[in-house]
Amino acid sequence: MSAHTDVALELDDIQRGVLSPRPTPYAATYLAFRIDDREQGRELVRRVSTAATSAADPVSPLGETWVSVAVTCRGLAALGVPRASLDTFAWEFRQGMAARARALGDVGESGPEHWEAPLGGPDVHLVLTAVAPDPAHLEAAMDRARPAYEWLSGVTAIWRQDCYALPTETEYFGYRDGVSHPAVEGSGTPGSNQWEVPLKAGEFVLGYRDEIGGTQCPQPAVLGRNGSYAVFRKLHQKVAEFRRYLKDNSTGPQDEELIAAKIMGRWRSGAPLALAPQHDDPALGADPDRRNTFLYESDDPTGYKTPGGCHIRRANPRDAEVAGEVRLHRMIRRGAVYGPPLPEGVLEDDGADRGLMFAFVGAHPGRQFEFVQSQWMNDGVFFGAGDAKDPVTGAHDGSAGFVVPRRPLRRRLAPLPRFVVTRGGEYCFLPSLTALRWLGDLHD
Structure with a gap:
């Protein structure tokens, strides 16, 4: 791709939630609003724009807590943005996530007809995301923010999801999360892979x-x-x-951890198979300067270390020659868990709702999020595995297993059930701080 050149990003105008990594640990809240009265919707935007933090400012107006403001396409329309302007936004954003469900693999129990209301429906117009060091600080910040919308009768808070990052930095399947993130020209934030040339700013802003x-x-x-x-x-x-799948397909605890690593591409400590192919290395997994600095094709083209169909190799094939230039599909990913943890060692479902609030940030939802979701997560053609799906997040129906490359014979695991179910989602736009003020000052 094009050579590295310096670019001057206007960090003081870009919302902090676009480029800044989240701290660990932290607590977060997603709060969705419906706008019934245009003028009061604009007043809400004016108020929350004063709380939104820029990427240039590491300190939020609310102290250690920072706030991001996102708007759906319906939300922009509710605020009075003209149709001619809306038509210049990305096609996927204008359609909305529910309309894109089949392309994303959101079918069956993940289909929009089963989503948690009001997600995917017509009423989600604006989403506030607040991040704080812990739940107490987060709740205090939400208390301070409440007057910004409670007295606006034409604006209604319709959904809230609390989530958090564990001190262990893991998600509920037990893997260390948030290990990989790209470097963006002009952001001032280094990427996690020292061998990756920073991506052009226009991939994300x-x-x-x-x-x-x-x-x-x-x-x-x-x-x-x-x-x-x-x-x-x-x-x-x-x-x-x-947990049951890993246990049923393994010969013992050590083999169980190996299978977990082969499915993900990393040991649960965060250590990559590319650098620790035989045994876990927790010190490596905890080292942000080493745990993500590796490539695949120059060292492991056949996938004997890191299977080609594992989760992390699908999500970012790095130096692989695959259908679609890899750098065109990079994205910023962030995740936080929600719901109570399932106690360690428990193999029976307790009926509680738990999982991950996932956020992708980028400038090209079609060739970034949608391409990766449809072509790399839910198809295997790009690495020669037919219609094989991602073993962790793929839309499985119990008909296909997972193959671990191995000498002299490949290891075939049992058919995979669906481990991750979509409960809902939204395509949103994160306006600049200038744009938030512009939206607040719109006139009919």
């Missing part, structure tokens, strides 16, 4: 050159520039079923 030399920016520029798209998904994890 609208109004800047991207990897193919283009510039995407919804119109008018005051609305689109320095914004980004965000994909929010609530994903229920079948933790007991995942």
Whole structure:
């Protein structure tokens, strides 16, 4: 791709939630609103725009807590953004996630007809995301923010999801999460892979050159520039079923951990198979300077160390020659768990809703999130495995297993059930701070 060049990102106008990694541990809340009165919706935007933090400012106006503001396409329309302007936004954003369900593999029990209301419906217009060091600080911040919307009769808070990052940095299947993130030109935030050339800013922030030399920016520029798209998904994890699958397919505890590593591409400590192929290395997994600095094709093209169909190799094939240039499909991923943990060692489901609130941030939802979800997560053609799906998050129906490359014979695991179920989601736009003020000051 194009050579590295410096770019001056207008960090003081970009919302902090676009580029800044979240701290660990932390607590977070997603709060969705419906706008019934246009003027009061604009007043809400004016109020929350004063709380949103820029990427240039590591300290939030609310202290250690910071807030991001996202708007759906229906939300922009509810605020009075003209149709001619809406038509300049990404097609996927305009359609909405529920309309894209089949392409995303959200079928069967993950289908929109089973989603948690009001997700995927017409009423989600604006989403606030608040992040704080712990639940007590988060709740205090939400208490301070409540007057911004409680006295607006034409605006209604219709959904809230609390979530958090564990001190162990793991999600409920037991893997260390948030290990890999790209470097973005001009962001000042280094990537996690020292061998990866920083990606063009336009891959993540609208109004800047991207990897193919283009510039995407919804119109008018005051609305689109320095914004980004965000994909929010609530994903229920079948933790007991995942544990049973590992146990039933292994010969003992040590083999169980090996299978878990082969499915993910990392040991649950975060240590990658690419660097620790035989045994777990917790010290490596805990070292952010080493645990993500590796490639595949130059060292392991056949997948004897890291199977080609494992989760992390699908999500980011790195130096692989696959259908679609890898750098065009990179994205910023963030996740936080919700619900109570299932006690260690329990193999029966307790009926509680638990899982992951997933967020993707990028400037190209079609060739980033949707491409990875449909082509790399739910198909295996790009690495020669037919219609094989991602073993952890794929839309499985119990008909196909997972193959571990091994000498002299491959190891075939039992058919995979669906371990992750979509509970709902939204395609949103993260406006710049300037755009938030512009939306608040709109007139009919």
